[in-house]
Structures are given as C-alpha cells and as structure tokens.
Amino acid sequence: MVVLHALRWVMGTVRFSIHGAPEPFLNQCARSGISLWNIEKKEDFTACILAGGYRHLLPSARKTKCVLKVRERRGLPFRLAFLRRRKGLVVGAILAFLLVQILSLHVWSVEVSGNVGIPTAQIESVASELGLKPGVWKKDIQAKLLQEQLMNAFPQTSWLSVNTSGCLIRIELEELSEKPDLEANKRACNILAKATGQILYMEVYAGTPEVKEGDAVVEGQLLLNAVVEDTYGGNTLKHAAGKIIAATQHTFTTQVEMQKEIAQETGHIVTRRSATVFGLRIPLSFTGKPDGTYRLEAEQVRLKVMDSLLPVSFYKENWIEEMRQVVPMSQEEALQKAREEVAIQQKEQLGDATITAQQETVEVRDGVLYYRVDVNCEENIGVESEVFLQS
Amino acid sequence: MSSYMEIKGNREVVVEGCRGVLEYDTDVVRVRAGRMTLRFTGRCLVIRCLTADSLVVEGFITGIEFLS
Numbered sequence: 001m002v003v004l005h006a007l008r009w010v011m012g013t014v015r016f017s018i019h020g021a022p023e024p025f026l027n028q029c030a031r032s033g034i035s036l037w038n039i040e041k042k043e044d045f046t047a048c049i050l051a052g053g054y055r056h057l058l059p060s061a062r063k064t065k066c067v068l069k070v071r072e073r074r075g076l077p078f079r080l081a082f083l084r085r086r087k088g089l090v091v092g093a094i095l096a097f098l099l100v101q102i103l104s105l106h107v108w109s110v111e112v113s114g115n116v117g118i119p120t121a122q123i124e125s126v127a128s129e130l131g132l133k134p135g136v137w138k139k140d141i142q143a144k145l146l147q148e149q150l151m152n153a154f155p156q157t158s159w160l161s162v163n164t165s166g167c168l169i170r171i172e173l174e175e176l177s178e179k180p181d182l183e184a185n186k187r188a189c190n191i192l193a194k195a196t197g198q199i200l201y202m203e204v205y206a207g208t209p210e211v212k213e214g215d216a217v218v219e220g221q222l223l224l225n226a227v228v229e230d231t232y233g234g235n236t237l238k239h240a241a242g243k244i245i246a247a248t249q250h251t252f253t254t255q256v257e258m259q260k261e262i263a264q265e266t267g268h269i270v271t272r273r274s275a276t277v278f279g280l281r282i283p284l285s286f287t288g289k290p291d292g293t294y295r296l297e298a299e300q301v302r303l304k305v306m307d308s309l310l311p312v313s314f315y316k317e318n319w320i321e322e323m324r325q326v327v328p329m330s331q332e333e334a335l336q337k338a339r340e341e342v343a344i345q346q347k348e349q350l351g352d353a354t355i356t357a358q359q360e361t362v363e364v365r366d367g368v369l370y371y372r373v374d375v376n377c378e379e380n381i382g383v384e385s386e387v388f389l390q391s
Numbered sequence: 392m393s394s395y396m397e398i399k400g401n402r403e404v405v406v407e408g409c410r411g412v413l414e415y416d417t418d419v420v421r422v423r424a425g426r427m428t429l430r431f432t433g434r435c436l437v438i439r440c441l442t443a444d445s446l447v448v449e450g451f452i453t454g455i456e457f458l459s
C-alpha cells in the first residue's frame with residue numbers, strides 16, 4: 001500500500017469534481033479503461049486520477065455531459081513545475097552529479113603512515129613511478145601487486161599494505177628493527193689503546209690486564225688480554241671488556257680566510273604560481289624563470305576537507321634577486337668561525353671525553369687566520385680488537 | 392459470467408465482475424453485477440477504486456441487497 005501511495009506521488013495525482021450525472025460518467029470511464037479512485041461525495045462529487053490521465057477524461061465528460069473541475073494537484077511533477085523555467089538548474093545538477101560520479105572513479109590522494117626513517121616524499125615518489133598517484137583510475141590499482149613492488153623497493157620495511165578508502169589510498173608500513181649482534185660478545189677480542197696517554201683509572205670486566213694505573217701507554221698497545229689463565233694453569237679465550245680512562249693530548253687546527261661573501265636583496269621579487277589538479281599542473285601565472293642571481297623560496301599548499309587531502313594543491317615560487325659581494329671579515333668573526341669548526345672536530349674525534357685543559361693559539365698571516373687548540377682530556381682509550389684463530 | 396464478492400467485516404466490499412455503477416450516494420451504492428443488481432446501504436460510503444470490471448466500496452456498510 002505504501003508503495004502504491006509512493007508511486008502515485010511520484011507520478012502525480014489530480015482530484016477533480018464532477019458536475020452533472022456522475023454515474024454515467026463513472027461507467028463511461030470504466031468502459032474506456034480509465035482507473036479512478038477515492039470516488040466520494042462530500043460537498044461535491046470528487047474522484048482522483050493520475051496527472052497524466054486527466055486529459056483522457058475529457059471525451060467521457062463530453063459524452064455524458066459532465067463538467068470537470070480540478071480541485072487539487074499533488075505529487076512530484078507539480079512540485080518540480082518551477083524547474084521548467086530554470087532549465088539551467090536542472091542541467092547544472094545533472095552535470096554536477098556526473099562530475100562527482102566521474103571524479104569518484106579516480107584516486108584523489110595518497111597518504112603514507114608508519115614510516116620513521118624512510119622519508120614520506122621518497123615513498124610517494126616510488127609509488128608514483130609504480131602508477132599510484134592522484135588522478136589515476138581506481139580500477140587500475142592492483143593493491144597486492146603494489147604491496148609487493150613497494151616492499152621490494154624498500155627492503156628495510158617489515159610489512160607494508162596498500163588500502164583503498166573511498167578515493168583515498170593509504171600506504172601503511174612498519175620498518176624493520178635491526179637485530180642486535182649477539183654473536184659479537186661471544187667472539188674473543190683484546191682491548192687496545194686508541195691513543196697515547198697515561199692511564200688514570202681502570203675498570204676491568206673481563207680479560208687479563210696488561211697495564212696498571214699510572215702507566216704510560218702508546219697507541220695500539222695491548223691493555224686487556226683476551227687470554228685468561230685459571231688457577232689450574234689452563235688458558236681460555238674471553239671477550240675482553242673494560243673501561244680504561246687515560247689522560248691524553250690532542251691538537252686541532254683550522255684556518256679561516258678573513259673575508260666573506262654576503263648576499264644583499266635588491267628588493268626585486270618575481271612570483272610564479274601554479275595549481276595541480278589530479279596530478280595535472282596548471283600554470284596560474286605566465287612569468288618565466290628569471291635570469292641572474294636569485295634565491296628561490298617555494299611553498300606548496302594542499303587543500304584539505306576535514307583532515308582528508310583533496311587532489312588540488314597550489315604551488316607558489318618567490319624568486320628574490322640578490323647581489324653578492326665579498327666583504328672583509330673582522331678578526332673576532334674569523335675567530336668565532338674557527339672556534340665553531342674546531343668544536344665540530346672535537347665532537348667527532350673526542351666523543352664524550354672530558355676536556356681538562358686547552359690552550360688556543362691564533363695567528364693572522366696574509367689575510368688568513370690560523371687557529372690551533374691543544375687540549376688535555378680524559379677519555380676511554382680502550383678499543384676492541386678481535387682475535388682471529390687459525391683452525 | 393457470475394460476479395464475485397468479497398466482504399471484509401462491514402467496512403469493505405470488493406466486487407469483481409461488476410458492469411457499472413447505477414447509483415452512488417454517501418448512504419447507498421447500487422451496482423450492476425451480472426444479471427443482478429447489488430445494493431449497498433450504510434454511512435460514509437466511498438468507491439475506493441473503480442475499474443472496467445471491479446469495484447471496491449468502503450465505509451460503514453449496514454446492508455447488502457440482491458435485487459434482480
């Protein structure tokens with residue numbers, strides 16, 4: 001019954017009144033195959049018919065000398081009658097519907113998650129080469145094949161999945177954790193000195209000490225022996241381990257030219273803009289790349305709707321003109337630069353050693369600043385050296 | 392061909408094989424069914440549906456008469 005009412009509403013119904021002799025009119029309609037319903041008498045004699053069938057009543061009304069009058073119009077055709085004057089609205093609605101249907105068949109964006117060491121841009125670039133990028137047809141995406149290809153391209157992943165969520169493709173992955181080398185602790189090794197110095201403090205965990213506190217040692221000297229003699233005179237090979245803190249001396253030098261090149265902005269800026277829609281780049285300005293010395297600042301903005309990336313992004317380039325000139329550097333500036341370079345060297349070579357004293361020597365000659373630092377430090381000079389056995 | 396009538400309580404009557412409406416009012420409906428004439432009396436009678444060979448009468452039916 002509900003379906004019948006819904007169908008009548010969709011097709012439209014008309015309630016009309018019959019003035020004259022209703023019975024012959026009703027019989028004439030029935031014989032003509034015209035279906036009427038809700039025939040009742042209240043103030044007037046009324047009946048209902050489908051909107052499209054009303055014109056077929058007129059011959060029956062003429063034959064039976066009845067006058068028909070429309071009392072009420074109901075249904076979808078009458079509600080949409082205003083659209084006859086707004087054909088553009090209808091065409092626009094149809095086009096919008098088609099556009100959404102067509103766009104929904106394409107990939108809108110690709111999201112990568114779970115990566116720590118592997119840059120997202122690298123994963124997106126490889127995926128793009130394999131055919132997964134905004135703008136491609138969703139039906140062309142073979143998720144399982146892409147998973148295998150991406151895992152082959154990134155062997156440092158433990159698992160990787162490609163999932164489709166509407167028009168968004170998600171690449172989720174987990175990177176491999178490096179397995180610790182447990183075998184290393186089982187191999188026999190000596191502890192040698194990595195630098196020349198005087199031993200201040202020793203902590204021996206395994207192995208036989210060959211030196212003692214206060215001894216002077218040279219680089220490469222054996223500090224802890226892997227061979228351990230037991231109380232019965234037998235020997236075993238161990239993985240020697242320990243902390244050997246010694247006072248050492250190091251020298252760091254560098255030289256800095258006492259002039260620098262500075263870039264001064266002239267104030268002239270060339271801006272270029274473009275938009276990317278479904279992977280297709282559309283230039284929004286027709287200015288070419290400028291000639292000369294320019295610094296580039298670029299910015300890309302990707303449109304989002306409620307945390308979902310859209311396949312539309314805007315790219316802006318600012319080319320800022322610069323004038324480069326060489327100016328002399330003051331001694332303080334040169335010294336500061338030299339100190340920074342030496343600090344980097346110290347960090348690389350000394351690691352977590354403690355510097356107890358240092359002496360700087362500065363000399364300026366022929367426009368070059370020569371900087372030297374002699375440091376005394378306390379550091380762990382023990383370094384493992386594997387013992388290779390001939391079988 | 393004889394007509395077929397289905398009565399649902401005193402609220403609805405379906406008549407198949409009817410050949411026309413002879414009289415209609417809110418308290419009486421007369422239809423031709425085959426060689427007979429049927430007369431339904433009652434209150435607030437409405438012809439819910441009318442086709443070439445069937446008819447549905449709804450309302451408070453108080454009487455059904457078979458007139459020849």
